[in-house]
Amino acid sequence: MFRTIRKPAWAAAAAMAAAGAGAVALSVPAQAQEELHKKHKFTVPPVAAEPPSRAAQLEKMKTEEFDLVVVGGGATGSGIALDAITRGLKVALVERDDFACGTSSRSTKLIHGGVRYLEKAVWNLDYNQYELVKEALHERKVFLDIAPHLTFALPIMIPVYTWWQLPYFWMGVKCYDLLAGRQNLESSYMLSRSRALDAFPMLSDDKLKGAIVYYDGSQNDSRMNVSLIMTAVEKGATILNHCEVTELTKGADGQLNGVVAKDTDGNAGTFNIKAKCVVNATGPFTDSLRKMDDKDTKDICAPSSGVHIILPGYYSPKKMGLLDPATSDGRVIFFLPWQGNTLAGTTDQPTKITANPIPSEEDIDFILNEVRHYVEGKVDVRREDVLAAWSGIRPLVRDPHAKNTESLVRNHLITYSDSGLVTIAGGKWTTYRQMAEETVDACIAKFGLKPEVSAKAVTRDVKLIGAKDWTPLTYIDLIQQEDLDPEVAKHLSENYGSRAFTVASLAEMPTPEPGVIPQSTLTKGKRILYPYPYLDAECKYSMKYEYATTAIDFLARRTRLAFLNAAAAYEALPEVIEIMAKELQWDEARKEQEFNTGVEYLYSMGLSPKDK
Template identity: 50%
Template sequence: MWTRLALMMGTGGAGTYAYASYAAEAASSKRNVTHELIDDSPAASLNLRKRALDNFRAAARSYRNKKDNQGTFDVLVIGGGATGAGVALDAATRGLKVALIERDDFASGTSSKSTKLVHGGVRYLEKAVFDQDVDQLKLVFEALKERKTFLENARHLASSIFIQLPCYDWKDVPMYWAGLKLYDIVAGMQGLTWSRFVFPEEAMRDFPTLRRVQPDSGASLKGVVTYCDGQFDDARVNVSLALTAAMAGASVLNHAEVEGLIIETLEKGGAPVCKGAKVYDKISGRRFDVRAKRVVNAAGPFADGVRKLANRNSTPMIRPSAGTHITLPGYYASNVGTGMIVPKTRDGRVVFLIPWLGAAVAGTTDADSPVTDAPQASGSDVEFILDALRDNLSIDVRREDVLSTWCGLRPLAGAPADEHGRVKDSASTSRDHIVNVGEAGIVTIAGGKWTTYRKMAEDVVDCVAGTLKVPDT
């Protein structure tokens, strides 16, 4: 990875031109809506469920009485993770009448099981230049732009963090330095601060547990290259998104499951259209209909399950990828709040070690997985992370030090097989997102990542607003 990034610095011409062209195009884009998030304190969520249920009951009465079509929402969002809550917020602030239904609690799934980083994507930059992939370059530029917006919108829950890349070989120094300087250049005005090389003495002061000599090779630490990304409280940001959407007028309801879809044929011989959902409130035990002009499927790894409610033979869109993290005692991490990335693991993946709430979070893994309600971290994944840390930390990295583990399912947009019938492994699957208008007109959002949730939501609402004839604002 890092060898390729170093080579990028010499590829100038085409890569620089492509970046400049895209940057100019993006800078002139029509809108950059930002939504500063409210506090997610318990007081802010008081009576949230009651208000939503009251709104749904009032809508149902209006629909039965055929009263000015007030019984129909403009948009029903299924899924209360980062993407679904983001869609609800974006739509509500554009003046749409919005309902959001979440099967469990906000942030109970994938959205609370991240590495807690708001990042631009160094690995995507490698693919962009080495593979001459303009789409990957756009992904990096978009992520860096969204990183800046993210940190500005959620200042009470997000901040910048320095991350170190240890160098145990002199040839690593120019490779890592060049790759991260390119990252700085692409970030441009969206950057946080410049990366730099740090000599071993300073690096050890900031990160005392960093290994001075590697056990297998005997190579000594030559220094570290430090760069800056973002860190955030994923669960609290997700809850803040839902609450902010509610403050903007959306009716948001958690612990309510979509049991079926309302499919109607509006014209004789016409195509069936989804006009809402049949909902079961797990807390009150009540069942009711939520009718809407458009339905957005933002159910993450469960999105294919929602699509099958409209057509049981629908082709899967989601490629679930399991990511495992572990928490360790705080002394594993830096004493100044600096993170570390292990750039060379035994199978080529990278592992982060990040200080978090007095402890340390390490991960992640990336492997195909079936869709399950409660994915579990496997013993082999935990050992993979611990092995990566043992090569780079001087302390005794022990299995019994693991305080907790978690595993989340990334809802990657499925990668089709190539001409030989081969399918890319999940680590190679693009992290870009797609918006699909499929069965019965259901709008499904797949792929993406936490950093770009706002842009994903904007793209979904642009799609929906176009069909509802809502003016762009």
């Protein structure tokens, strides 16, 4: 049996804070609630139909032939699957680990055009950089439209400490607005010194002249990735995670006709997937699959690591981020509110490719020093304030003339091998949809595929699972109709959209204890770990509706606890394992394995041995 773990000190403090916050909540009598429900015309959505089981998806992959098989379940691969299936192509996708397990869950959580790329475009008269920014700004608006529950517009402040910077940054953000055109989110604006300090109280006021504020988008990246996958499944795509491609198969003519895949989570073993087209969308592992096709091929990716850290929420305002436009080494760093905490990053260093890269202390210290620079005299920045830290590997397209990764354009590249392997490499989260569209266009043209619905992409107008009927007030309906705690209702609404009602249907009402827990104070659902709003019902939902098959699938990608607080995720790990073991019939050996692999993963997220 996996060992139990002691309760860390952070949990007691967090629980007291949560208890204090909850003490002011008002309960509404059952009769009054019923009257409110009668006046309100909202109708609870029916429980969503479950997607095809993993076994059913395996059987389809073994027995059917597809127009294309996508290798890789990150942002790009999932976008390709959704694009292809909505055009009427028959598509399969396999991911050797979990959806968004790599770069796609380790981003800065921004949906942005790239203000630094615009600056380079102007100063270097670089039309390629200009086009990259323009494309990303237009895609940014589509991104927010198709998944409004997972995204929002975020004001980002650029503090100004010298007078000459005011007109310089002002012209820059206005060009940013102009490039966005009708897809602009909100107009940028200027703040006086006092207004800047009102908006960002922890900002160092020494020599501060004022600030410029512009808008970009913010997202929950892995939830977005999973939503893309499950929307594609809902449309008819055949998709499996924890299924590794071990070989590319070729016909007598030397052209690819499918892949050999291995089920790494179940007992399906190794099997063939037949397809007219094989798409390589493996991000940092792009060259590994290309060498599986041709061992002599030259690398096209230049991997770069980007480290982020998570700090307590008091390091930033709840609804405004900050951009450091000139760090000590000439790059930019963001400080952003995210999921109740503060995200700070990122770095940019050449790296080696590994499955779970570990952030270096040097990179963590670099980010902390930049934070100190901006909150000097206001907040004591401590290493122990780092709740989580991670390193993501950017799959940058290699420029043979570039001397460092900072000068590489985050653009994308589509290539074909002699045997027909289609590779999509590079790019960033914001432009995943455009990249997917171009890739499917290329597959149709090269292989003569026949879409049954549309020859052109329709994904600009495809709302993702949970977006339909969702509004910013959906959480109120969850409170009133499902008897959920307000904090839990807000969390479910902003992570599952209208599907939150299906999650709530899996939650149970606790039994009242006379004299201890009166009926009037009960709310639906059991939290996995206080003070976090994650319910055991979410874990059940992730298995039934989102193909979560490991504890880390849930803790890192269906919810974000591993990214928000590695020590808290460590404490929640045994509880999650027990919930999943009951549903998936795990034996003691599997539970022990889940604990050990879970701890190993959490080390890559900043877990310290002293947290155990």
